[in-house]
Amino acid sequence: MRIACIGAGPAGLYLAILIKLRDPNTEITIFEQNPAGVTHGWGVVFFNDMVEALRKNDPVTADKILDQSFEWVGQILDMEGSPPLRGLGGGFSIGRQQLLDILTARAAALGVKIHFEHKITDASRLPDADVIVAADGASSRLRQLKADRFETQISEGRNRYVWLGTTKIFNNFTFGFAPTKAGWIWFHAYGFSQQMSTLIAECSSDTWTGLGFDRLGRDESLACLECIFEHHLAGHRLISKANADKGLPWLTFRWVKNIKWHADNIVLVGDSAHTTHFSIGSGTQLAIQDAISLATNLQAHTDVQAALKAYETERQHALLQPCKKAHLSAQWFESIPRYIQLDPSHFFTLLLSRRSPIVPLLPPAIYCQLDRITNKTQVLRKLRSLAATLYYERQRT
Structure with missing residues (x-):
């Protein structure tokens, strides 16, 4: 099988690594529009479930990533004028360039061909391959070539x-x-x-x-x-990495959703398939999970179309909850005026609960009182059920 991957981000590189590990005879080539060593962003976040997935699929890569990772513990609300408040939680982070360097070196050592400064601008430049992977981000040029087939939906956040x-x-x-x-x-x-x-x-x-x-x-x-x-x-x-003669690169968040994740032999992974708001810190982790799923299904099915369909079904189902939580989290930060006048401890309670569908439905003070009730299991269960129903009704309309 010949596989061409457009984009040398975490999804494309990790996919190439897994495919080579599972079948060294597969010919896989990555085409990246940027020069080697050039990327956007600073550090990326991941959690224990990604660590487990990395160790299960490629212990060598997992060890190198963890060796260069930074472990952070707990969450803090530091509201000017009030003492900091501390909450539970923990995770890992690593410089995006460090992560890409590790993945690039590992892919190259396994025989993956990587071509930098190679931009795909139209269909005539697409390589000849059995599978073409669009791993070129939220603004994917490859996806745009068949936007009608993918039924791409793009919207923007307010902040x-x-x-x-x-x-x-x-x-x-x-x-x-x-x-x-x-x-x-x-x-x-x-x-x-x-x-x-x-x-x-x-x-x-x-x-x-x-x-x-x-x-x-x-x-x-x-x-x-x-x-x-x-x-x-x-x-x-x-x-900032921005040019000195320009302003800072402020953005509004782009929500990318695709009804179909594959068209003919082109398949979407990572941000080209879906975006999740930065406030839940799951973008890189979900991209890696896409790569694992696609590699697994390409190995499990002899028919390419069957493999791509199975991957699409599997990952769309897996993304339901993260996407729901991402939307709720983004909406919470877009509604700061609703919460900012609360006592800092109440504000922090709501911040930590922002991915709950109950939060936007209840007055903030009532939610905080409910959160402090000891015997609240049945009440919360009923409210969550109602909130989930209302959430999905809104999504349909």
Whole structure:
């Protein structure tokens, strides 16, 4: 079998590794539009279930990833003007470039051919292969070539956000909130090495405009954010990879959904197939799981179309809950004015519960009272059932 993969992100690289491990005779080639060593973003997050999957499928790669990973413990709400509050939880993070370097080296050692600076712009440039994998991200050019076949649906979130780095090491996953003259602004931050952390700043579009980020250049914007988050950063700097002559690359989140995940011999993986909001930290993990599923089904079925269909069915079902939780989490952060005036302990309760379908249905104060009731199992079960029903009804309409 000949497989061509468009995109050398985590999904494409890990898929190539698994296929070569299972059948060294498979010819697999990766085409990446960027030069080697060039990527976006800072650190990525993953959890214990991904660690188990990595160890099960390729212990060599798992050990190398874990050796370079940063383990963070617990979650913190650091609301300016109030003492920090601590919650449970934990996970791992690693620099995106470090992760790609590990996967690239492993794939190459197994005989995968990787061509950098190779952009697919039209159908005439598609390679001749039995299976073509679209692993080229949320803005996938390959997917766009057959958008009508995939029945792609794209929508945008309301908030603005920007990925930054900082020399402040966050040993816990930290949510920092600060008031400004234009409204509240906050960040999601976590360490990914002993020298660096990822910091994602987020705010409403009105706050973004009110603070002038639609007009400020990169350095002015960084200085403004450093001033706003001075209490949280403790003198550390914020860093952007954007060009100095441009503003910061603020984004609105793009929700990508595809009714079909394969068309002819082209199949979608990772962000080209689906996106989940950064506030649940599952993008890389879900991409790796896509790769595992696709590799498994290609091995299990002699017929390519049967393999692609089985993969599509399996992963679409697996994504139902993560996508639901991602939408609820994003909606919670888009509704900050509904919660921000609460007592910090109540606010933190709701932040940690943001993926529950009950939260948007109940007045915040009532939810917090319910959360403190000892014998609440049956009440919560009924409310969850009602909330799930209402959620899916909204999705249909």
